[in-house]
Amino acid sequence: MKQVHVAVGVITDANGKILIAKRPQVAHQGGLWEFPGGKVEPGETVQQALTRELFEELDVQCSDFVPVIQISHDYGDKQVLLDVYRVVSFTGTAIGKEGQPLNWVSPSELGSYPFPAANYPIVNALQLPDRLVITGDFASQPECLARVDACLVRGAKLLQLRAPELEQEAFIRLAQRVLARCHREGAKLVINADPSQPFTADGVHLNGKRLSDMSERPPALADLLVGASCHSAQDIHKANRLGLDYIFLSPVQPSASHPNAKPLGWAAFAEFTAFAKMPVYALGGMSDDNILTAKEAGGQGVAGISAWW
């Protein structure tokens, strides 16, 4: 079956609310909400198609785009490649030119709207930040908490608590305190821990071993964020099968914490993100300076320790 290439636009207003539209009842995936857009016509670039579709459907003129995510999905009756871009600037007032209902919703409200199945990774990508901070070394619990506070003050919105040297009980106690601080600042916490043990956090991060040991996503983790560390195509296929919410792909560049690992480079990173069905963070030698490069290579953004801890 031929894949239909679809240009999809994420339009945000001054308050950070995102424009969604209801698909006509009779259309493919009809009656569900969507991000506006449509098929790329022969000879068009994705940006040209998006500019045309957003004018046809909404009466707005869009000029500047940043990639969000690419999702290929097989509906059985149709295969689509959704090429999703954030609209950086537009002029005009959005109206439903084809009679379609429109709604402006905050990223956290997106989960309560029924979207086509292919859209769930898009919703994840819109809810996740473009920087994920992993905790590094600390000599004591107070030092760890002080470093977490500093990361939060500098704007971290998603942290991963990683402390393999701590015993399970001490780790869980520390995680509770870090979680309280994150929530106070409107940030989320995932913990790098055994997902079969009880824990309180917004989600769990699987290291390579735990990713390979997991045969299906445990029902207890259905509503939590579940991510994993990937280093190969095989790992990404496994993460796709498990339906994970995000992955790390590493090492993209030489990194201080893993000096002997061979870096992938951005070209290989882009090839890998093309078949990942979830947001992908570039890890290994990353800093804020690499966020745009990571997005242009199909990633969600960057993750790391050294630049922020």
Ligand SMILES: Nc1nc2c([nH]c(=O)n2[C@H]2C[C@H](O)[C@@H](COP(=O)(O)OP(=O)(O)OP(=O)(O)O)O2)c(=O)[nH]1
């Ligand atoms: N625009 C859009 N399409 C989506 C989303 N999610 C999703 O699975 N799709 C699918 C549904 C359709 O099979 C295809 C897009 O088709 P479309 O109906 O928007 O195409 P179009 O605007 O060119 O419309 P038409 O000329 O065919 O009427 O992609 C989404 O968020 N936005």
Ligand SMILES: [Mg+2]
């Ligand atoms: Mg359309």
